[in-house]
Amino acid sequence: MGKPPEARIRARNKERILDAAVHLFAAKGFDGTRIGEIAEQCGLPRANLYYYFASKEGIYTALIEQVIAGWDRAFEHIREDREPREAIEAYVIAKLEYSRTHSVESRFFANEILRGAKFLAQRHRRHMREVTDQRAETVNHWIRQGKLAPVDPYHFFIMLWSATQFYADYGFLAADLLRKKRLTRNDFSGAAEAISAIVLDGCCSAR
Amino acid sequence: MGKPPEARIRARNKERILDAAVHLFAAKGFDGTRIGEIAEQCGLPRANLYYYFASKEGIYTALIEQVIAGWDRAFEHIREDREPREAIEAYVIAKLEYSRTHSVESRFFANEILRGAKFLAQRHRRHMREVTDQRAETVNHWIRQGKLAPVDPYHFFIMLWSATQFYADYGFLAADLLRKKRLTRNDFSGAAEAISAIVLDGCCSAR
DNA sequence: CGAAAACCTGACATTATTGTCAAGTAATTT
DNA sequence: AAATTACTTGACAATAATGTCAGGTTTTCG
Numbered sequence: 001m002g003k004p005p006e007a008r009i010r011a012r013n014k015e016r017i018l019d020a021a022v023h024l025f026a027a028k029g030f031d032g033t034r035i036g037e038i039a040e041q042c043g044l045p046r047a048n049l050y051y052y053f054a055s056k057e058g059i060y061t062a063l064i065e066q067v068i069a070g071w072d073r074a075f076e077h078i079r080e081d082r083e084p085r086e087a088i089e090a091y092v093i094a095k096l097e098y099s100r101t102h103s104v105e106s107r108f109f110a111n112e113i114l115r116g117a118k119f120l121a122q123r124h125r126r127h128m129r130e131v132t133d134q135r136a137e138t139v140n141h142w143i144r145q146g147k148l149a150p151v152d153p154y155h156f157f158i159m160l161w162s163a164t165q166f167y168a169d170y171g172f173l174a175a176d177l178l179r180k181k182r183l184t185r186n187d188f189s190g191a192a193e194a195i196s197a198i199v200l201d202g203c204c205s206a207r
Numbered sequence: 208m209g210k211p212p213e214a215r216i217r218a219r220n221k222e223r224i225l226d227a228a229v230h231l232f233a234a235k236g237f238d239g240t241r242i243g244e245i246a247e248q249c250g251l252p253r254a255n256l257y258y259y260f261a262s263k264e265g266i267y268t269a270l271i272e273q274v275i276a277g278w279d280r281a282f283e284h285i286r287e288d289r290e291p292r293e294a295i296e297a298y299v300i301a302k303l304e305y306s307r308t309h310s311v312e313s314r315f316f317a318n319e320i321l322r323g324a325k326f327l328a329q330r331h332r333r334h335m336r337e338v339t340d341q342r343a344e345t346v347n348h349w350i351r352q353g354k355l356a357p358v359d360p361y362h363f364f365i366m367l368w369s370a371t372q373f374y375a376d377y378g379f380l381a382a383d384l385l386r387k388k389r390l391t392r393n394d395f396s397g398a399a400e401a402i403s404a405i406v407l408d409g410c411c412s413a414r
Numbered sequence: 415c416g417a418a419a420a421c422c423t424g425a426c427a428t429t430a431t432t433g434t435c436a437a438g439t440a441a442t443t444t
Numbered sequence: 445a446a447a448t449t450a451c452t453t454g455a456c457a458a459t460a461a462t463g464t465c466a467g468g469t470t471t472t473c474g
Contacts, residue, residue, distance in 0.1 A: 036462090
C-alpha cells in the first residue's frame, strides 16, 4: 500500500484552514467571522490556527492573494486575434462557469469590494487596472477595425463583469426570480445565451 | 423663532439609529457590526438603543423593510404603454440615479443577499418575485408586438439590475478602473449611456 | 537511533460584547 | 402643578473572543 499522497502537513492544514475560512468570510465578512468558528469548521483546535497564521487578517489576505490569481483567467478570451463576437461569447461563458464552480470565492471577493476593499493592497488594485487596460486596448482595436460599435470599453467590461458575477453573488436572488430552488447548470446556459444575445445584438435593433 | 421642526423624539432617534446602522451594516454586515459601534456612531448611549429596538436583529429588519420599499420604484418605468426603447432607457437612468444617491442602502441590501438573505422574510421574497413577474409580462408584451427581440425577460432584468447596481455596490472598483478617486455624476451619465447603447443596439450588430 | 525541527494543544489573562435593570430626568396630559 | 407617560443612562452579570505560552507529541533527517 503506497503511503497516502502524504501532502506535507503544513500545506494540507493551511489548505483546510483557508477552505473553511473562505466559506465563513463569504457568508459573514471579515469582522463577522470569529477565529473560533474557522477552527471549529475545519476541525482544528483554535490555537493551531495561530501556529499557521499570525492573525485573522493573515488568513484573510492569504485568501485575497488566491482569488486575485483567478481574476484574469476569463479575460484571456479577449484577444485581438479573435473575432469579437466569438471572443465575447467565450468570455461570458468562461466567466459564468467560474461563477458556477467558484461561487464561494466569488462571494468572498464581492464582500471584500463591497465593504470598501480595505484589505486589497495597492499592488492588487494596480494589477486589476493594468489587466483591464490591456483588454480595453483590444476592444478599441476592434472598434478601429469597424468590427465593434464604438462603446466605452470600461463600461462595457463592467457590464459583462457584473452580469456574470450576479449569478454567483446573488444566486440566491436569481434563483428566486427564476422560481428555482437553486440555480442549475441549465440556468447558467440560459444566462450565457441571454447575455451574449443582448450584448452582441441588442434587444431593440432592427433585425 | 419658531420652535424647531420638533420632530417627535421617538421618530428622530429611531432615524438617527437607523442611519448610523445602515452605514455600519453596509460596511461590515450583520455579524460584523457591534451594537456599541452603532451607539457610538449616532452619539447615543448604548442602553438607549435597547429602549427603541429589542436587539440588533430588530434594527436590521427595520432597515430591510425600508430598503425593500425602494425596490419597485425604478421598475415603474417598464410600462406597456411606453415605447420599449424609451422605457428601458428611463429605467437605466432611474436605477443608476438610485445607485448614486442611495449607495449605502444599496450596499446594505447587496450585503444581505450576498450572505444568503437570512433576514429577508418570505413575504419580501414573494413581493420581489411578483413585481418582477409583472414587469416581465410587459417585456413579453413588447416582444409579441415585435418591438423587442425575443429575450428572456428575467435574464434581461438581471442584466440591467446588475449593471446598474454595480456602480453602487462596487463603486470602489469602478472608480479604480475609470482611474477616478470617486465616481462623479459624469461617470454615472457615461454609464447610463453605455448601458443603454449596448442593451438596445448591441455592440456587434450591423448598423 | 538520537537529536533537531516541526507541529499540536489546554490553559490563561485580557479585553469586548451583550442584554438588563433600577433609578434618574424630561415631556405631556389633565 | 400633579400625575402620568416617555425617555435616558450608568452600572452590572454573563458570556465570548483574542492572542500567547509552555510543555507536550510527532516527523524528519543525519
